[in-house]
Amino acid sequence: MPEPLRPQGAVKGGYRLLEHTADMGIEAWAATLDALFVCAAQGLQEILFGRPCSAEPRQQQELELEAGDREELLVAWLGEILFMVEQRGFCPALFHIEKIDRQRLRGSVVGEYQREGLRPLREVKAVTYHRLSVRRQDGGWQARIYLDL
């Protein structure tokens, strides 16, 4: 496994990038479900823009999503962030989950539009359902998700 735990400031949790022969994955963990989703998004941000990412929190994009269960909700959340990056030319700096349950979330992504020096490192085609998991572990939450590159 490439990297150790990366603590994420105010959010209690972290993530690491998972090896995959052709693609890449993210393993995230946190004390709460909302923090877990934030940590997973930070993993995606690293894959797309590297670390550290110099995006400034200038604009806020609101999100409301629904899915069949927690796992599918995580795919939808990361999928929306990916769409913002690829199609809207956005670069996220911060993630916030206001409300989350088993099938719905309301949250926001704060960042700025891409500019010279703030472009994606690579194309991520999609967020997949392969070996997808979101589960409670040791009194907190853990998630695993793979991306198609």
Add this chain to the structure above:
Amino acid sequence: MAIKVEQIDECRWRIPREGAMRTDGLIFASQQMMKVLQQEHALEQVRNVATLPGIVGPSLAMPDIHWGYGFPIGGVAAFDAETGVVSPGGVGYDINCGVRLMRSNLAVTDVRPHLQALADTLFRNVPSGVGSHRRDLKLTLAEERRVLQQGARWVVERGLGTAEDLRHIEAGGCIEGADPELLSDRALERGRNQLGTLGSGNHFIEVQQVEEISDPAAAEVLGLFPGQVTVTIHTGSRGLGYQVCDDYLRVMLRAARKYGIALPDRQLCCAPLGSPEGRQYLAAMACAANFAFANRQLITAWVRQSFEQVLGASAGALQLSLIYDVCHNIAKWEQHEFEGRRRRLCVHRKGATRAFPPGHPEIPACYRQIGQPVLIPGDMGRYSYVLVGTAGAMSETFGSICHGAGRVLSRHAAKKVARGRNIIGELAARGIVLRAAGRATVAEEISEAYKDVMEVVGVVQQAGLGRIVARMRPLAVIKG
């Protein structure tokens, strides 16, 4: 979890049917390849595919097999029209990702002095990298819908190609049954500004020289000769295809629950071929496949334009013509003999190429005597191959062979191997000019990240699935 694998012969391995599997797994690989495979999840994926309803024959994997998501990359599976399913995870996000090969009447000595200029011009004329597009190509929604229905023909009718081009594309450059009404607004939006773009990652344009001819008779039919300059284009359906796959995975997750299909991995979600969900996916997939055919046709026009600009002669005079264009991420309705019976099957090829034998009616008349041309790119530093399909592939793999070299190193591992090295300089020392748009691309795409494609096509030939015709070496590589 270790997967039980039995060796059948030097290049065939069986995963015997057990548990929820409905059939065996059959993998084409050398002993050395199998050692590597047993350390990752690809064999588990071959086993998972074998559990899907209505699978006909074994769950197959070609020698470029590696860990994918859902199906393994290099996976082939055929499904019965009545009892079988269609799975977007068996096609992948990059629907009709594929390869086309062009020939010219140029010798390497004609092009060598102009290689830098040619690479720069191709890099300028063909948008590559994340978020790139041609500012002079703006599609209206009505035009985009016609692209989705007509595929490569839409491009040719705008003067960017010839009727001869269309005859040299799998399915004539258009999959029937495409229905643009089944695409989301988001898919259409992503398509509109990404037509005519190469993309990123392993997509490329490569100017090559024919290095070795193994089958002179077939090479002559294909118009290939030693020292000749050829061009390979590898790209697919871009964001439109990714969105179609994403949208229909959600549909199929619900459908799998509705039809009571047990899934060993959610990415294998699927619906019966005859169900509304199954039919709708195939019609939406056809749109994305047609978009990809149009994409490669547009890029072909800009490749011709680039040669004209640099060499000062018309594409016609340079005889820049299309040899063939193959899909390697697709599900197609095909007729196959199976256990003595002619059957209509939906063949999923996920990182695998159709390879029909001599005489097959779906091969262009000019190639029918030699078999379908199959284009197998390697990595950016070594070589690529042209093969032709054989009767062996038709009887054993539903007319399918590999699609490329297949990765062996993760991107992280590749970057580690590349650290401290000047990859562009190393390629230049071997006479290869590289232009790359993506910051991460060069290190992640180094030769060492891939299997040696010579070994991959060697297994294909040894197994009697295809016949090697020619090997090409890169001269200039444009990476996204």
